[in-house]
Amino acid sequence: MLEIKDLHVSVAGDTEIIKGLNLTIPAGEVHAIMGPNGSGKSTLSYVLAGRAGYEVTQGSITYMGQDLLALDASERANAGLFLAFQYPVEIPGVQNGYFLRSIVNAQRVSRGESELNPVQFMKQVKEVLKLVKLEPNMLKRSVNEGFSGGEKKRNEILQMALLEPSFCVLDETDSGLDIDALRIVGHGVDALKGPERSFLVITHYQRLLDHVVPDKVHVLQDGRIIHSGDKSLALELEERGYEWLIEAQS
Amino acid sequence: MSQRDVQWGTLLESNITPHPALAELLNPQQRAQAVTSLTARDSQRAEAWRYTRLKGFNDRSLYNVSALAQATPSYTDVSGLSVYRISDLATRSAHLTGLTAEAWSWVSQQLTSQEPLQLLHTLHASDGWVVVVEDDVQGGDLELRHIISSGDQTQAGKVHLNAPQLWVYLGDRAQLKVTEHFGDDGESCSTLALSLSGFSLAQKSQLTYVRAQQSSRDLKKTDHVHLSRVSAQIAADASFKMTSLNLGSDLCRLELDVSLEESGAETDLLGLYLGSGSASIDQHLTLRHLAPQCVSSQRFKGAFGDHSKGIFTGRVIVAPGAHTTTADQYNPNLILSERAKAITRPQLEIYNDQVECSHGATVGQLDEEALFYLKTRGLSEAEALRALTAAFVGEVRAELEDSALINAVDLGLLTTLGLEPHERSVGEEWIDWEQLISGELP
Numbered sequence: 001m002l003e004i005k006d007l008h009v010s011v012a013g014d015t016e017i018i019k020g021l022n023l024t025i026p027a028g029e030v031h032a033i034m035g036p037n038g039s040g041k042s043t044l045s046y047v048l049a050g051r052a053g054y055e056v057t058q059g060s061i062t063y064m065g066q067d068l069l070a071l072d073a074s075e076r077a078n079a080g081l082f083l084a085f086q087y088p089v090e091i092p093g094v095q096n097g098y099f100l101r102s103i104v105n106a107q108r109v110s111r112g113e114s115e116l117n118p119v120q121f122m123k124q125v126k127e128v129l130k131l132v133k134l135e136p137n138m139l140k141r142s143v144n145e146g147f148s149g150g151e152k153k154r155n156e157i158l159q160m161a162l163l164e165p166s167f168c169v170l171d172e173t174d175s176g177l178d179i180d181a182l183r184i185v186g187h188g189v190d191a192l193k194g195p196e197r198s199f200l201v202i203t204h205y206q207r208l209l210d211h212v213v214p215d216k217v218h219v220l221q222d223g224r225i226i227h228s229g230d231k232s233l234a235l236e237l238e239e240r241g242y243e244w245l246i247e248a249q250s
Numbered sequence: 251m252s253q254r255d256v257q258w259g260t261l262l263e264s265n266i267t268p269h270p271a272l273a274e275l276l277n278p279q280q281r282a283q284a285v286t287s288l289t290a291r292d293s294q295r296a297e298a299w300r301y302t303r304l305k306g307f308n309d310r311s312l313y314n315v316s317a318l319a320q321a322t323p324s325y326t327d328v329s330g331l332s333v334y335r336i337s338d339l340a341t342r343s344a345h346l347t348g349l350t351a352e353a354w355s356w357v358s359q360q361l362t363s364q365e366p367l368q369l370l371h372t373l374h375a376s377d378g379w380v381v382v383v384e385d386d387v388q389g390g391d392l393e394l395r396h397i398i399s400s401g402d403q404t405q406a407g408k409v410h411l412n413a414p415q416l417w418v419y420l421g422d423r424a425q426l427k428v429t430e431h432f433g434d435d436g437e438s439c440s441t442l443a444l445s446l447s448g449f450s451l452a453q454k455s456q457l458t459y460v461r462a463q464q465s466s467r468d469l470k471k472t473d474h475v476h477l478s479r480v481s482a483q484i485a486a487d488a489s490f491k492m493t494s495l496n497l498g499s500d501l502c503r504l505e506l507d508v509s510l511e512e513s514g515a516e517t518d519l520l521g522l523y524l525g526s527g528s529a530s531i532d533q534h535l536t537l538r539h540l541a542p543q544c545v546s547s548q549r550f551k552g553a554f555g556d557h558s559k560g561i562f563t564g565r566v567i568v569a570p571g572a573h574t575t576t577a578d579q580y581n582p583n584l585i586l587s588e589r590a591k592a593i594t595r596p597q598l599e600i601y602n603d604q605v606e607c608s609h610g611a612t613v614g615q616l617d618e619e620a621l622f623y624l625k626t627r628g629l630s631e632a633e634a635l636r637a638l639t640a641a642f643v644g645e646v647r648a649e650l651e652d653s654a655l656i657n658a659v660d661l662g663l664l665t666t667l668g669l670e671p672h673e674r675s676v677g678e679e680w681i682d683w684e685q686l687i688s689g690e691l692p
Binding site: 049050051052072073074076077078082083085088089090091092093094095097099102103106107110118119122136137139140142159163 | 617618619620622623624625626627628629630631633634637638640641642644645683684686687689
């Protein structure tokens with residue numbers, strides 16, 4: 001589904017953050033990326049989503065047979081790529097209900113489907129609200145404005161569930177969550193797993209991986225993947241930290 | 251006139267004859283005096299008009315359509331709500347028209363004010379309206395549509411000038427809603443609106459005033475200039491609530507002069523002003539707290555695209571005796587292109603220390619983070635821009651009840667953004683979430 005080859009990414013002119021990253025994620029699989037602060041995890045998620053200011057100097061990203069880097073952020077979303085933000089953005093004045101219906105309809109129109117009217121949309125959103133245990137009243141609030149950390153992350157998973165993307169990037173979705181919120185988010189993500197949907201879970205800790213069990217775990221260090229393993233690697237990292245891997249590298 | 255006045259140019263050349271009935275008020279001496287006053291050097295006035303230069307517009311030939319274009323107000327038939335033509339008032343004695351001496355004296359006083367826009371208006375006005383609402387009369391609703399049209403083909407190349415005026419006098423505890431629309435018929439003629447609107451609110455009266463100014467979208471072929479002055483004098487425990495929309499023109503100046511004259515008077519002033527092309531949009535506010543326990547709020551929002559320019563001057567004067575004053579001023583500006591500009595000038599003059607005044611002025615661009623966030627959900631750049639701009643003006647939009655005005659705001663926003671009307675909108679369609687959530691909708 002996603003193939004990253006020899007990816008090099010620079011920001012702010014010439015600071016290279018990603019330095020030759022290779023990663024292949026087949027359909028239906030969950031891959032986790034773990035790594036210390038500053039290793040390039042968030043940069044990778046932004047590059048996948050198409051954020052301006054990140055320059056790909058070398059390498060390629062192929063998504064479902066097409067050149068991902070040739071698409072802008074909006075086209076990537078409409079092609080089925082979804083990024084759950086580490087820090088979801090507050091948008092004062094844009095009501096969450098309008099926002100959610102607009103993004104669902106924008107993607108439906110891009111696929112040549114008809115738009116959902118408010119009643120059809122409501123029916124759909126009510127199901128998904130239950131999944132992430134959010135109250136319908138959140139539809140009347142401004143997007144993420146005044147939401148607690150947990151509500152923001154659940155709103156991300158809500159969007160993911162509504163948009164039904166093929167490829168989901170979760171950027172530290174577990175950060176700032178208490179145990180209950182983590183369980184809700186983990187359960188929400190788990191419910192969306194399927195044979196045609198892949199996940200890239202970026203995280204510091206293995207606790208989210210208790211809920212969303214990965215097929216593979218990769219360690220990102222200084223812009224490259226230095227080690228890969230199965231789900232037991234996450235447990236080992238929790239136990240031993242990253243030092244032993246970094247030392248083995250040098 | 252040997253040399254043209256730098257600021258007013260052809261605006262000082264009036265070739266209209268006022269309605270004969272108005273001769274007493276607007277006689278040749280009065281007009282000559284107005285020209286003298288307008289051309290006199292006055293550094294204070296020069297400062298007040300610093301950002302509105304008429305150069306480029308003031309050398310054109312004018313065609314005064316005030317008599318032809320005079321709008322007739324439509325209003326609810328409420329006993330105690332009377333509408334008079336100024337020309338009728340000037341010919342008959344007050345007791346025959348039913349107008350009280352106080353009301354007429356107030357109107358006459360307004361007509362002789364030395365403010366530049368009043369003086370200019372004196373040169374070009376042919377008539378106007380006086381509205382009186384008697385004590386305790388409520389439920390009135392009055393609307394005026396000042397639309398300039400290009401009827402006479404022989405005058406097609408000239409700037410069509412319309413100089414309407416409206417004076418509203420509210421008795422004790424009276425209530426009224428007034429709406430004024432300013433625009434053109436979309437035909438290709440340049441226009442200049444020179445309007446005056448004045449309000450006198452007696453104690454415990456309430457006035458809601460909505461004014462909307464828009465121009466046809468074809469701003470390239472023709473020029474649209476809008477110069478207007480709104481004044482209000484508010485007595486004890488009375489309330490003046492205004493929503494002002496300047497949604498598009500080449501040159502616009504709104505002068506707003508509000509006096510809170512007796513204790514407990516309140517005013518809530520809400521404004522939206524948009525600029526596109528090379529427009530210059532000037533909002534010039536003077537708010538006078540003259541008595542204790544008065545409350546004022548000014549919220550003026552500006553958004554500017556292309557190489558347009560917005561100017562906000564908010565002068566708040568709190569007099570020595572006006573203790574326990576509450577005055578809030580808020581002027582956020584949104585810059586939508588690299589060449590657009592916004593100038594904001596809060597001017598607080600406070601002469602006593604029992605005052606709660608706040609002011610906040612900002613000039614900024616759309617939040618890049620928010621734009622990216624919306625795009626990662628599948629909205630196009632244009633859709634995302636539009637959603638964020640609509641959110642910026644949401645506060646003003648929410649105050650509007652008239653769907654045609656809401657539509658006008660949305661169209662004005664599109665022009666500001668340089669977008670076409672068919673772009674998808676976020677949050678522009680009205681949805682009753684309450685009903686939807688409770689499952690009451692079919």
